[in-house]
Amino acid sequence: MSEIELKFHIPATQYSKLHHAIQEQQPKLIQLAAYYYDTPSQALSKAQLSLRQRLENKVWTQTLKAPSSHHAKRIEIEETLDEKPNGIDLKRYVKNKQAQALLKPVLATKQPLILQFRTEVKRLNLQMNHGDSHIEIALDQGWLIAAHQKVKISEIEFELKKGQISDLIACLQPWVKQYHLYLDVQSKAARGYALLNTQPQAATYAQSFILNQTHSAELALKQMISSCLQHMLPNASAIARGNYQASHVHQLRVGIRRLRSALKSFADWTTHDLSLWQQQLKNLFQHLGSTRDYDAIVSDVLPALQHAGAPFDSLPEPKHKNHDLSQYFREPSSSLLWLDLLNFSQHASVTDSSQDLTHLAAKQIGKLQRKITAQSDNFMQLSTEQKHQLRKQVKQLRYSLEFTHSLFKPKHVKRYLKALKPLQEVLGEFNDLCVAEEHFKILAKKRREYWFAIGWIAAQQQQVLSRAHVALQHFSTHADAGL
Incomplete structure (x- = not known):
């Protein structure tokens, strides 16, 4: 079984109004107490699993949850318990092949499962129909308790x-607009x-994925968007919560670059207008730029300057503040963008075997390649902007190429990237120097x-540009072999 739900944080200034709106619809009140178990080394957490026992009014359930390929969906294996449990009962999963496969790496450690933390929540529950779909809305208010610490829970979930x-997204969009809810995955x-563990959740990195040659071009594009959202949303949520590190900002920037590249490179693979999302x-x-630029200067440029004998050993803090960045990602416009992309990426597409996806991808790769190699001879004369x-x-x-690599022979992709990567790296180095130059001015x-x-x-810029010219000429020579 799996569940599809989207969870949103409620701004403190909006909670009373939202609570009143829910109460007017005569919701069902549910008392929830959940207990989360793991090994002492947190093997379940490391495997991205969660195992809990929950008391819902007077009924106990035990639930094993795991991620799926869909960012709004989680695998959920739930068992109703006959009586109050005395610890986790793994015998319930003996005949469940899916649960056994999920738990195998954890069970192999032979470590005991102990209580890690718990939640105490009052839930207002609404059941409603939207279009042809049935949706559950749950307004949760309560506490998350770990050891001697506790934090407030104030969130609303929409479950399909x-x-x-x-239909789920169409149902919740007015709530996002009216109460300034922001998506939190x-x-x-x-x-x-x-x-x-008294530390923010680690940043999420991009995962490789495989395209099916028999899929339509539009379905392939939707799979790319879905992959990007898997990468972006956990990092965007961390920033919106204000509990993030430089790695979250950097990875969200990378995710946005990847998504913008997909929308630009493969725009003609769909009839949908992608310009607004772009x-x-x-x-x-x-908005993420200034934060990342400062971090890059401190981590990369400043140590090199100090090694060269710079008469300073630190930089003034930037004027922008973290909460300003967080506030931007709490705006309804950000959550509505994520929802639009999610809706498009999950909308059914007809598979069209008459389209040669490999040919379409190779055509686009070749077009981009020619734009780049055409600048090889006059590279040093290009303006900084060029x-x-x-x-x-x-x-x-x-x-x-990362999106479409599975359509080509691995050895050809490897050879192509071997020529392309050094060019990307040295041009990135030049960009960092230009950003640092403006900062120091x-x-x-x-x-x-x-x-x-x-x-x-x-002085460094001239050296880097010389290396970039060589890398561009090398790529121009070797890219002609194609994919």
Whole structure:
């Protein structure tokens, strides 16, 4: 069994109004107490599993949850218990092959399962129909308790019990707009582990995926978007919560770049207009820019400057604050964008075997390649802006190939990337130097010692550009072999 649900955080300023709106519809009140178990080394958590026992009014259930390939869906194996449990009962899964497969790595450790944390929640439950679908709305208010710590739970969940995900999204969109709800894909279990370990949930990285050659071009594009959302949403949620690290910002930037590349490279694989999403993603990316740029300067450029003898050992903190970045991702516009992309990516597409997906992908890869290699001979004469545009084209080509690599022979992809990766890296290095140069020019207006950095960066830029020219010529020569 699996569940499809979308969970949203409720701003404190909106809770009373939302609570009143739910109460007016005469919801069912449910008292919930959930107990989460794991091994002492948290083997379940490391395997992205959660195992809980929950008391719902007077009924006990035991539930094993696991992720699926769908970011709004989780595998859920639930058992009703006859009486109050005395610890976890794994014997219930002896005849369940799916549960056995999920638990095998954990059971192999032969570690005991012990209570890790618990939740105490009052839930207002509504059942409603939207379109041809049945949807459950659950307003949760309570506490998450781990050891001697506890944090407040204030969230609303929309679960599709029967029907289409498009109906689920259409149902909840007005709630997002009216009460400024923001999407939070972190489960209660993940939040409990973060509290228990006193650290934010780790950033989520991109996962490779395989395209089916028999699928239609539009379905392939939707699979790309779905993959990007799997990468982006956990990081966007962490930023919205205000409980994030530089790695969350960086990975969300990477995810947005990947998605923008897919929408740009394969726009003609669908009749849907993708231009609005492109602009919205560009705006999000720009808001993340200053945070990532400062982190890159501190982690990469500053140590090199210090090694070169810079007369300073630190940089002033940027004027922007973390809560400003978080606030932007709490705006309804951000959640509505995620929902639009989710809805499109999960909408059924007809498989069209008459389309040659490999040919379509190779055609787009070749088009991007020609744009890049055409600039090989006059690279050093390009303006700084033109060099940055070239860098973006190289990134687009790299991500486009990552999306479609399964359509080509592995040895050809490996050879192609071997020539492309050094070019992307050196152009990225040049971009970081340009960003750092602008940053230090501002600082130098107030403190003269920062002029050292400007001179050092100028010298480094010339060296990097020479290497970039060589890398571009190398790629131009070897890319002709194609895929």
